[in-house]
Amino acid sequence: DNxxxxxxxxxxxxxxxxxxxxxxLSFEKGEFICFIGTSGSGKTTSMRMINRMTEPTKGKILIDGQDIQKLNAVELRRKIGYVIQSIGLMPHMTIRENITLVQKLLKVDQQKQQTTAEKMIDLVELPREMLDRYPSELSGGQQQRIGVVRALAADQDIILMDEPFGALDPITRDSLQDLVKDLQERLGKTIVFVTHDMDEALKLANRIAIMSEGKVVQFDTPENILRNPANKFVEELIGEDRLLQAKPDKTQVKDVMLNTAITITTEKSLQEALRLMREKRVDTLLVTDNQGILKGFIDIESINKNRGLLSSVGDVLQTEVFYVKENALLRNTLQRILKQGLKYVPVVDDQK
Ligand code: ADP
Ligand code: MG
Known part of the structure; x- marks a missing residue:
């Protein structure tokens, strides 16, 4: 369903x-896609072709299976919003007018505009009275939050954002990244976001398209990119620090990747482990010994369903644990383990 x-x-x-x-490339509905690459690598051009601000010389782009060449400008505007390198508000318009600007251009009915404005101001947790103020009557931070919701306010399913936070200080940037990610998830929007900042891409994207000299050199989840950079260029873009973090020690964890792991360095009881798993919504527990050698997997469901088995895994759980988010590799391995009767299965030979 592309x-x-x-x-x-x-x-x-x-x-x-x-x-x-x-x-x-193909993107699914609800994805947060980042294009990343050095300056001049073709990020903006790629993005602008999605809503025909720039026409491809060769090939075609489909939206919902439809060639965009067959859609006119109005049809495209209905589907796709665009935010250029600033999220500034129109100073001579009220907050309400700012939020509903795109809807107004698209001739959405008044009632709908009204409810959208209220919904959006609620989402950023500002009082509704503010709708009738002018941007200059709001703090800088409030204006920026309105700028972000304005981008997501219209009924368009797809939002294109070209380095919208590029000019902001790191703290503001960080909080607006949180906001855009949160709103994107809550509103179910599909976002295509251009950045040259790897931290930003890793934080926001569920898949990242890495561009170099006009080509997409890798397109994958942040986890897979960190784990398996396609080439030297990607490695350099990720940077040595992040690579080291992603692979703490290859000899310790063998073939299992711990790039999404939170390491708990002190010994934790089983109860504490379960509490943390729930709190962090982590569904798989990796068990290691004191040297950090991986001993096996346990998923929270099988723990919950099979309390009787706990005595047999109890010893193992006295040692250090890693928590990892679900990923395909873990899931497959787990499924194999579960088929073998929900027993703890060591994945590393103790002899080695
Ligand atoms: P990025 O967004 O990754 O920095 P762009 O997509 O803006 O890259 O540009 C890719 C390449 O195309 C660059 O070499 C740029 O100079 C060139 N380019 C961009 N726009 C135009 C244009 N309108 N005319 C000619 N060359 C352009
Ligand atoms: Mg650009």
Whole structure:
């Protein structure tokens, strides 16, 4: 069920500059996609082709399976919102007018505009009275939050954002990233977001498209990119520090990747482990010995369902534990383990 699909898309600007070369990508509804790459790598061009601000030279882009060449400008505006490199508000318009600006342009009915404005101001937890104030009557932080909801306010399912937080200080940036991610999830929007900041991409995206010289060199989840950078360029973009963090010690964890792990360094009781798993909504427990050698997996469901088995895993749980988020590799391994009768299965030979 692809919402947006690039099929062999290239863009050659007048004068012969190949800005984008044979890009093939598909995004699903509800995804948060980041394009990342160095300056001039074709991020903005790729994004602008999605709503026909820039036309591809070759290939095509489909939205909901439909070639966007067959959609007119109004149809595209209804589906796709666009936020350029600033999220500034219109100073001569009230907050309400700012929030409903796009809806107004799209001639959405008044009642709907009204409810949208209220819904949006509620979402950022500002009082409704503020709807009738002007931007200058709000603090800078409040204005920025309104800027973010405005981008998500219209009925468009897809929002394109080109380095919207690039010019902001790190603290403001961080809180607006949280806000955009939260709103995106709550409102079920699909966001295509351009950035050159790896931290930003890792934080926001559920999949990242890494661009270099017009080509997509890797398209994958943040976890997989950290775990398996496609080439030297990607490694450099990720940076040594993050790579080291992602792979704390290859010899310790063998083939199981712990890039999403939170390491609990002190010994924890089983109860404490379960509490933490619930709190952090982690569903898989990796058990290691005191040297950090991986001993096995236990998932919270099988713990809950099989309290009787706990005595047999009790010893193991006295040692250090790793918590990891679900991923496909773990899930497959777990499924194998579970098929073997919900017993604790060591994955590393004790002899080694
Ligand atoms: P990014 O967003 O990754 O910095 P762009 O997509 O803006 O990259 O640009 C990709 C390449 O295409 C760059 O070399 C840029 O100079 C060139 N380019 C962008 N827009 C135009 C244009 N309108 N005309 C000619 N060349 C362009
Ligand atoms: Mg750009």
């Amino acid at each position: 919402l947006i699909e690039f099929q062999h898309v290239s863009k050659i600007y007048k004068g012969g500059k190949v800005a984008v070369e044979d890009v093939n």
